Structure formats: C-alpha cells, structure tokens
Amino acid sequence: MTITPASRIQLVPNQSSSVLGNETVLLNYELGNYYELNEVGGFIWSLLKENETISAQEIQDKLLEEFDVEPSVCWQELTSFLDNLLREKLVDVSE
Amino acid sequence: MDRIKHYYTAYGLTIGSEITLSYLKEIEPTQVDLTIRRGHLPPSPPWQETKLHRAGFYAQFAQEGPDRMWLNWPSLMGFMATGGNELVVDTRITDEGLLSLFTMSEAFGLLLVQKGYFLLHGGAIQLNNKGIVFVGEPGAGKSTTVAAFANRGVRIMSDDLVCIRVNEAGKPTLIPAFSQIKIWEKSVEGLQIARDGLDQVREGANKFSWHESVLFEENAVLLEQIFVLTAVNTSEEAISEVPKSRSPIELLSYFPLPDAILQGKSLKDHFEKSVAIASITPLYKLSRPANFVKLNEFVDYLITSLT
Numbered sequence: 001m002t003i004t005p006a007s008r009i010q011l012v013p014n015q016s017s018s019v020l021g022n023e024t025v026l027l028n029y030e031l032g033n034y035y036e037l038n039e040v041g042g043f044i045w046s047l048l049k050e051n052e053t054i055s056a057q058e059i060q061d062k063l064l065e066e067f068d069v070e071p072s073v074c075w076q077e078l079t080s081f082l083d084n085l086l087r088e089k090l091v092d093v094s095e
Numbered sequence: 096m097d098r099i100k101h102y103y104t105a106y107g108l109t110i111g112s113e114i115t116l117s118y119l120k121e122i123e124p125t126q127v128d129l130t131i132r133r134g135h136l137p138p139s140p141p142w143q144e145t146k147l148h149r150a151g152f153y154a155q156f157a158q159e160g161p162d163r164m165w166l167n168w169p170s171l172m173g174f175m176a177t178g179g180n181e182l183v184v185d186t187r188i189t190d191e192g193l194l195s196l197f198t199m200s201e202a203f204g205l206l207l208v209q210k211g212y213f214l215l216h217g218g219a220i221q222l223n224n225k226g227i228v229f230v231g232e233p234g235a236g237k238s239t240t241v242a243a244f245a246n247r248g249v250r251i252m253s254d255d256l257v258c259i260r261v262n263e264a265g266k267p268t269l270i271p272a273f274s275q276i277k278i279w280e281k282s283v284e285g286l287q288i289a290r291d292g293l294d295q296v297r298e299g300a301n302k303f304s305w306h307e308s309v310l311f312e313e314n315a316v317l318l319e320q321i322f323v324l325t326a327v328n329t330s331e332e333a334i335s336e337v338p339k340s341r342s343p344i345e346l347l348s349y350f351p352l353p354d355a356i357l358q359g360k361s362l363k364d365h366f367e368k369s370v371a372i373a374s375i376t377p378l379y380k381l382s383r384p385a386n387f388v389k390l391n392e393f394v395d396y397l398i399t400s401l402t
Contacts, residue, residue, distance in 0.1 A: 016363050016366055016367055018367075018370040018374070020339040020340045020342070020343075020370065020373055020374055021338065021339040021340055022340075023338075023339075023340035024340075025340050025343055025370065027362070027363070027366045029359060029360070029362045029363040029366065030359060032357075032358070032362060034343075034344055034347075034366075036340050036341075
C-alpha cells in the first residue's frame, strides 16, 4: 500500500509502549516482537497514541513544527517509517 | 480429612503443605495463601520442551490459559499449578531433600507468576534497607556472589528465584524468598565459609546448602539496583550501566520459567512490569570478579557505596 498525505494511520491494539530515557520501547505482544524508536520515531509514535486515527499529512505538519527539516526530506522519511510500522504490523492504514 | 501437616512462610506468603519443605521457615497453623498437595495430575495439553534443567533433568511444560500450568520432570515428578493458590505434586519420590528442591524452584515459580509477581533467575541481598539483585547466565557466579556478601554478615533475600512486586504506582519491591544459598564446594573453600553450617544438597555432588547460620531478611524492601554478571573481562570497565531502553529486553532473558508462559496478555504484563522496573531501577553489567580476592573487593566496594 502506498502512503499518501490523506492516508489515515492507526495503531493496532496488540501493542504496548513506553518512553524510557530518550527512546520509546514497544512490544507487539501477539507476535512477540520488541522495538526501540529514536526521538523522531518516538514523537510520531506519541502522535499515533494520542489520536485514534491521524492522517499522514497531519503527522507531517506536526513534524515540521517540531523539527528543523526540509518538507520533502521529512515526507520521504515519514513514509519510510510508516511503511516499516505497517510491515511490522504495528499500524493499520486506510484511505 | 485435611492432610495438610506443615505450615511455612516463603516469598511473603503463608503455605500449607502435605510434604515437608526443608529450609522453609515453619509457622503455627494458620489461614494460608496457598496449598501444596500430593495427588495425581489430570491429563495435560501436549507437552512443550523447555530449556529448564536441574540435577541433570530437563523439564516439560504445558498450560491451559495462565491459571492452569503443568511442569513435568520426566521420571522424577510432575506439578500442576492452579490459580496461584494450589500446587499439586505427583511423584513416587519420598526423598524430602529432592522433593523440596524441585517444589521450591520453578514449580513454585508458576504460582508466583500466577499471582502477578515479576520473576528473575538470580540472587538477591539487602544492603542498608535496599534490595540488590544479581542475574546472569548459569555459572555466572550469582550464588557465589550472594554467598560472598552473606559471609560478610549481609542479609540475603533469595538465591535462584528473585521475586519482585510492581505496585500500581509502578514501584518495584523485592520480596524475600527463603533462607538458603546453594553453593559449590569451590566457592565454600574460596570464600572460607565455615563448613559446620553447611549441608550437602541432592542437586549435585560438591554442592552445599547454607541455611541455618546465614542471615536472612524477612521483610520486603525497595529494589535499588540490578547487576548482570558477565564473563570475566579484564580489558573494559568492570561496571557499566545498561541504557534504560535496553533494560526490558535484558531482563526478559533472565525469566526463570518456560518461555511459553510469555505469550499474549502474559507477555504484555511482563513487558509492562519490566518497563516499570527499568524506568526507576538502574541495571549494571558487572564483569565477574576474576577471583575470590577480587570478589571480596567488590563486596567491600558495594557495602561502602551503599551505606
């Protein structure tokens, strides 16, 4: 699935996460997979936790407010990160 | 008709038991938190092999949800733990030492997990009212380290199964197990522990139980630090702190019971407790002191730094 600005992202229910130090640790407890997210990944994750669903465009806007980054670079990194979350079955994406 | 003959306390719980449990503290008959009975076990779901081994035997495990678990040591004895309050022992073995050894290790651990405690394979001591835990691979020197502290008059809290309660506010407390350290003859000699306080254990030749004369902390204390004992390493720093985000996964590898328990909601609970512990308790890697002189130096260092 290609992620577009209108894609709506939502966390799957079978995960648990927490912030430890500067990183976010998370576990998909149905699959038994454990992950660590860096500061930016943790920021995106916190947006997904706070909102039942959120569009990729809204995440992009918040990232541009928070971090000093070129919009095109930001979009590329964001979609690559969301693709990873999708592949690891940590999020669902709908149009 | 009640066949409960013995009353004990261990892990902060009162226990009524049909079998004698050597090394546990006997108490007056009372309302108990859990019972240990002899009996025939109902058929279990298919057995799963485990990595647990003890006295040369490997255990098999089965479960029907988190409240009903079986642990089988083929040709020795089988256990079934139910609801955190009953352990049934099925065996023809009458040797009290062997029965106690197998009952008060992983089998009892099943009840503790059912009760919601967080368990680690390791040893623990109390220093200045603070709980210090040592974990590590088998043979890393956990019991020897605990014995080295005990030999300096430090109170011990457990050897083998470390029991931690994480309260609703996420604060971890260390629960005292029972008064026993099991140590190899080499450590008895190296630490110059008085032989008259030791009994031979059935777990292996050259292994001794230090029970009567060891000082034991009977009250729960706050968990202060966890040390992971690693292989002897002379090139790097002896002590290094594990980054907080690595701690939960590090703690996971010292889960003392069959990995099959950690699935679905049980895995979620375990993960959330390990995160709660990692968020306030520092975890250090300690390269195992190379000899008994170095071990005693570490004991002195920790006693000085925490008192």
